Amino acid sequence: MGRKFVVGGNWKMNGDSNQINEIINNLKNGSLDPNAEVVIGVPAIYLAQVRSNTPKTIGVAAQNCWKADKGAFTGEISAPMIKDVGAEWVILGHSERRTIFGESDSLVAEKVANALQHNLKVIACIGETLEERESGKTEEVVFRQTKALVPAIGDKWNNVVLAYEPVWAIGTGKTASPQQAQDVHASLRKWLAENVSAEVAQSVRIQYGGSVTAANAKELAACEDIDGFLVGGASLKPEFVNIINAKH
Numbered sequence: 717m718g719r720k721f722v723v724g725g726n727w728k729m730n731g732d733s734n735q736i737n738e739i740i741n742n743l744k745n746g747s748l749d750p751n752a753e754v755v756i757g758v759p760a761i762y763l764a765q766v767r768s769n770t771p772k773t774i775g776v777a778a779q780n781c782w783k784a785d786k787g788a789f790t791g792e793i794s795a796p797m798i799k800d801v802g803a804e805w806v807i808l809g810h811s812e813r814r815t816i817f818g819e820s821d822s823l824v825a826e827k828v829a830n831a832l833q834h835n836l837k838v839i840a841c842i843g844e845t846l847e848e849r850e851s852g853k854t855e856e857v858v859f860r861q862t863k864a865l866v867p868a869i870g871d872k873w874n875n876v877v878l879a880y881e882p883v884w885a886i887g888t889g890k891t892a893s894p895q896q897a898q899d900v901h902a903s904l905r906k907w908l909a910e911n912v913s914a915e916v917a918q919s920v921r922i923q924y925g926g927s928v929t930a931a932n933a934k935e936l937a938a939c940e941d942i943d944g945f946l947v948g949g950a951s952l953k954p955e956f957v958n959i960i961n962a963k964h
């Protein structure tokens with residue numbers, strides 16, 4: 717069976733009630749490809765509001781959560797809380813969490829394990845920095861980041877989407893070329909076949925993220941191993957609909 721195209725919008729720390737209503741109306745009024753799964757990644761404070769105002773055909777994701785269910789973790793939110801307000805997904809291991817907030821591979825893995833245990837679906841992000849790419853370490857880095865997730869995911873790969881987001885392409889306007897992205901996605905699939913299973917390698921969806929726009933989405937979506945996108949800036953704009961529809 718083919719992998720269903722999946723497009724995430726990561727709003728990051730953007731949006732207020734007015735802008736959020738505009739984004740949701742744009743999605744409601746747009747004619748969205750029924751063969752594409754759509755997930756919007758919303759600032760935690762708006763999760764409940766967005767979940768109740770957005771059609772159920774669109775998934776709602778938190779952008780982070782802590783690894784424990786509850787307790788003395790001031791400022792954090794938990795997987796059970798995300799579930800409680802009706803959201804279905806969480807984005808974990810985003811490069812901004814890894815770099816700005818110092819999240820290690822092992823912390824990301826602990827968060828992934830806890831989120832999956834609570835039946836949240838997870839978009840798990842990986843990707844190399846410019847320096848790592850230029851020193852020929854892209855595969856080493858994305859394999860290391862993925863390896864840390866394997867025990868955390870266990871047999872729950874059905875609830876995981878991998879997002880390959882080269883850090884140098886995020887918010888820079890420097891999109892990876894379709895060939896650069898395809899090469900890493902194909903290497904990841906090969907690594908998964910060798911280190912997890914042929915079935916997981918074949919079935920797991922791998923999104924590309926980093927300066928995706930309506931202008932470059934079609935060419936990227938045509939690549940064999942690119943199964944969707946994780947979109948930052950453009951997910952706040954009307955062109956997000958065109959990105960969702962880029963595959964068909």
Ligand SMILES: O=C(CO)COP(=O)(O)O
Nearest residue numbers: 726886887926927948949
């Ligand atoms: O980080 C991203 C999505 O998670 C990508 O952000 P941009 O699309 O703004 O480059």
